[in-house]
Amino acid sequence: MPRDFLQGAKDSYDIVVIGSGLAGMTAANMLGRSGYSVLLLEQHYKLGGLATWFRRPGSHIFDISLHGFPAGMLKSCRRYWNDAIADNIVPLKNVRFDNPMFSLTTTYNREDFTELLVNQFGVERETVKTFFDTARGMNFYDDQNVTTRQLFDKFFPGREDIVRLLMEPITYANGSTLEDPAITYGIVFSNFMSKGVYIYEGGTDDLVGKMQAEMEKNGVDVRIRCDVQKVIVENGAVQAVEVNGRRIGCKAVVSNANLRSTIFQFVGEDKFDKDFIDQARAVRLNNSSTQVYMALKPDEHIPEETGDLLFSSTANSFRTDLLLSRDITSRTFSFYYPRTRPTGKTRHAIVSSTNARWEDWANLSEEEYNASKQDLIETTLDALEKYVPNCRERIELIDAATPITFHHYTKHVSGASFGTKFEGLAVSRSLPDKVRGLYHAGSVGIIMSGWLGAINYGVIVANDVDQMLSKLAGAAEARNAV
Numbered sequence: 001m002p003r004d005f006l007q008g009a010k011d012s013y014d015i016v017v018i019g020s021g022l023a024g025m026t027a028a029n030m031l032g033r034s035g036y037s038v039l040l041l042e043q044h045y046k047l048g049g050l051a052t053w054f055r056r057p058g059s060h061i062f063d064i065s066l067h068g069f070p071a072g073m074l075k076s077c078r079r080y081w082n083d084a085i086a087d088n089i090v091p092l093k094n095v096r097f098d099n100p101m102f103s104l105t106t107t108y109n110r111e112d113f114t115e116l117l118v119n120q121f122g123v124e125r126e127t128v129k130t131f132f133d134t135a136r137g138m139n140f141y142d143d144q145n146v147t148t149r150q151l152f153d154k155f156f157p158g159r160e161d162i163v164r165l166l167m168e169p170i171t172y173a174n175g176s177t178l179e180d181p182a183i184t185y186g187i188v189f190s191n192f193m194s195k196g197v198y199i200y201e202g203g204t205d206d207l208v209g210k211m212q213a214e215m216e217k218n219g220v221d222v223r224i225r226c227d228v229q230k231v232i233v234e235n236g237a238v239q240a241v242e243v244n245g246r247r248i249g250c251k252a253v254v255s256n257a258n259l260r261s262t263i264f265q266f267v268g269e270d271k272f273d274k275d276f277i278d279q280a281r282a283v284r285l286n287n288s289s290t291q292v293y294m295a296l297k298p299d300e301h302i303p304e305e306t307g308d309l310l311f312s313s314t315a316n317s318f319r320t321d322l323l324l325s326r327d328i329t330s331r332t333f334s335f336y337y338p339r340t341r342p343t344g345k346t347r348h349a350i351v352s353s354t355n356a357r358w359e360d361w362a363n364l365s366e367e368e369y370n371a372s373k374q375d376l377i378e379t380t381l382d383a384l385e386k387y388v389p390n391c392r393e394r395i396e397l398i399d400a401a402t403p404i405t406f407h408h409y410t411k412h413v414s415g416a417s418f419g420t421k422f423e424g425l426a427v428s429r430s431l432p433d434k435v436r437g438l439y440h441a442g443s444v445g446i447i448m449s450g451w452l453g454a455i456n457y458g459v460i461v462a463n464d465v466d467q468m469l470s471k472l473a474g475a476a477e478a479r480n481a482v
């Protein structure tokens with residue numbers, strides 16, 4: 001008989017959270033901590049969503065999305081998780097760029113970037129200051145018609161090298177492009193520039209293990225291998241979810257799954273008005289990714305000057321279409337030293353990441369797919385040779401992930417790495433106005449994605465749910481008092 005992954009689960013909870021990405025887990029933790037009964041349902045056999053890891057024989061562990069995030073993670077993890085998690089967040093020292101326009105190493109913060117822009121790129125100090133102040137001053141209510149390209153043209157006209165320096169890491173960090181609203185760039189860039197790039201020392205398995213323990217301490221009922229099929233809506237309000245053949249009642253659902261799956265698959269378009277469905281249909285998905293994971297033989301070392309994060313490119317200019325092309329010219333290498341990523345044994349590892357299009361991988365035959373994956377591995381090794389000489393002989397284990405892999409493990413429509421584009425935020429936020437008790441917390445747009453964005457969005461939505469349930473309880477109390 002198949003195992004019942006819902007064994008012992010109650011028939012109803014205050015809140016069901018669908019998906020254990022960072023936003024889902026954070027919302028569940030906050031709501032559990034506030035005393036609500038919370039059920040967290042994850043379809044995969046592991047928690048974490050895109051913040052996950054995998055093992056390979058020989059005590060190898062690879063992280064998927066542990067490359068870098070802004071210092072804000074320290075505060076968010078301390079406040080909404082616990083000290084043990086926050087205490088493992090440490091700065092990355094060496095961020096490198098290497099492309100036909102320039103090669104440099106930076107601590108990736110405002111002071112260092114100011115000196116680079118003034119001394120190496122020849123920009124007036126006052127212009128740099130005004131640019132930083134403008135980027136930092138942007139907020140959600142700013143004019144969304146100004147694009148990032150227009151922002152750069154205003155401060156650094158004709159300077160494609162500067163555009164590359166300023167944009168390449170942000171495109172990598174959240175898939176944003178020069179054509180996206182400048183506000184999305186300004187907020188994320190300023191978050192990074194405040195104190196540089198940080199990482200979780202100890203690996204994603206340690207982080208997610210600690211998060212699971214904290215959720216369980218706060219009473220959250222955490223279940224893996226629970227694939228939610230439907231959110232039952234009656235009379236304009238959430239009633240229950242259908243999962244693994246059971247109906248589990250709830251007053252609110254927080255969906256951490258892809259925004260499109262939430263609306264079109266879980267709830268169904270007949271439960272919304274036509275204008276909203278048109279708006280939801282117009283939401284664009286973000287791009288997907290490919291990755292190559294490489295572990296060095298135990299006695300092979302990489303000197304730390306190689307960098308922690310290396311934005312490498314062989315393209316003569318910085319263009320969005322080149323970043324997404326199957327003919328890869330830009331790769332972000334993350335170097336994991338034994339200190340930053342302890343595994344079963346002391347070893348150095350490298351993960352190469354690139355943005356990618358779902359369409360380029362989705363319709364291949366099995367043979368073509370395997371050949372493309374092998375080509376991805378070979379061309380990555382060719383590119384790495386410049387930074388890790390003789391890498392082919394020094395690497396013990398190598399594997400790759402494609403948009404199909406990301407889709408397989410997270411169910412994100414088209415393997416989207418950062419959920420949806422910016423317009424998804426308004427749709428995500430207005431869900432509870434359309435169906436009472438229906439919430440979405442997960443990667444939408446550029447601000448609400450990445451590790452920090454996802455955690456913070458989980459907090460915002462947990463507060464919304466808390467308010468709604470408090471009102472509901474208040475109304476019930478008033479009725480009982482009459």
Ligand SMILES: Cc1cc2nc3c(=O)[nH]c(=O)nc-3n(C[C@H](O)[C@H](O)[C@H](O)COP(=O)(O)OP(=O)(O)OC[C@H]3O[C@@H](n4cnc5c(N)ncnc54)[C@H](O)[C@@H]3O)c2cc1C
Pocket residue numbers: 018019020021022023024041042043044047048049050051064065066067068069173226227228229256257258289290291353406409410411412417418419441442443449450451452454
């Ligand atoms: C290659 C790559 C590199 C990245 N690098 C970085 C980085 O360096 N720094 C950074 O800050 N961010 C990075 N990111 C982005 C970051 O990992 C994500 O933005 C963030 O983890 C997303 O969290 P989320 O809460 O939106 O949910 P997700 O991680 O998208 O998780 C959604 C969850 O919902 C579950 N689910 C879906 N459908 C169902 C269902 N029907 N029933 C039950 N569960 C369901 C999924 O299985 C999944 O666990 C990277 C992403 C990728 C792909």
